[in-house]
Amino acid sequence: MTYMRLTTPPPAPTPAPRPAVVAASPAPIVQPAVPAAPVGEAPRPARHAAAHAPPREDPPPPVAAPPAPVVVSATPSRPPLISAGDGLSPESRQAFRRALNETNKRNRPLTQQARAERQAALAALVSPGYDPGEVARRLASARSLELQARGNVEAALATFTATLSPQERALLAEGLSRVYAPARPIAGPN
Numbered sequence: 001m002t003y004m005r006l007t008t009p010p011p012a013p014t015p016a017p018r019p020a021v022v023a024a025s026p027a028p029i030v031q032p033a034v035p036a037a038p039v040g041e042a043p044r045p046a047r048h049a050a051a052h053a054p055p056r057e058d059p060p061p062p063v064a065a066p067p068a069p070v071v072v073s074a075t076p077s078r079p080p081l082i083s084a085g086d087g088l089s090p091e092s093r094q095a096f097r098r099a100l101n102e103t104n105k106r107n108r109p110l111t112q113q114a115r116a117e118r119q120a121a122l123a124a125l126v127s128p129g130y131d132p133g134e135v136a137r138r139l140a141s142a143r144s145l146e147l148q149a150r151g152n153v154e155a156a157l158a159t160f161t162a163t164l165s166p167q168e169r170a171l172l173a174e175g176l177s178r179v180y181a182p183a184r185p186i187a188g189p190n
Contacts, residue, residue, distance in 0.1 A: 078183055081153070084175030092168055096160060103156040107149040114145035 085096035121138035124131065161169055 078181075079179050081179055084172060084179045087171040087175055088164075088168055092164060095163070096172070099156050099160045100153070103153050107152050110145045110149040110152075114142040114149070117142035117145065 082097055082100055085093045088096060117138045121135050121142070124135045124138060161172060164172060
């Protein structure tokens with residue numbers, strides 16, 4: 001019979017405190033390693049290891065992310081213009097989308113310039129030498145550019161409708177009536 005001395009495993013190094021991190025799942029628990037029994041000997045019962053093991057520390061609970069803010073638009077949104085062609089035949093729907101996309105590509109410089117004018121107007125609002133005339137001119141320029149872009153879209157729409165049959169024109173008119181319908185007010189809290 002062989003005598004075997006049971007010893008406690010060396011204590012595991014304590015991990016350095018970690019900064020709080022938002023985690024999807026808690027970190028795995030690392031338990032101290034128990035030395036393997038030599039070949040031919042029975043393994044130690046688990047109760048001995050548990051009795052001499054250092055107390056197990058549970059990891060801190062994960063920090064919950066703050067809820068994302070809910071953004072509610074003050075003005076209700078309307079369906080996009082491209083959705084007006086949803087009732088058309090597949091070929092006509094593709095042609096409609098192609099016509100709108102081409103027009104939007106041509107309008108891109110106008111809309112970028114309008115955006116730049118609005119940004120310049122906002123910058124002029126907070127400048128030390130505030131000039132209300134400059135702000136008004138910049139906003140008027142942005143509005144004029146946007147109206148020009150809208151006119152281009154409406155001209156392309158009129159040109160496209162000339163290619164449709166009377167039935168498809170009626171379907172497109174129905175779709176356009178949904179797009180151009182007055183926006184419904186947003187229901188507020190009761």
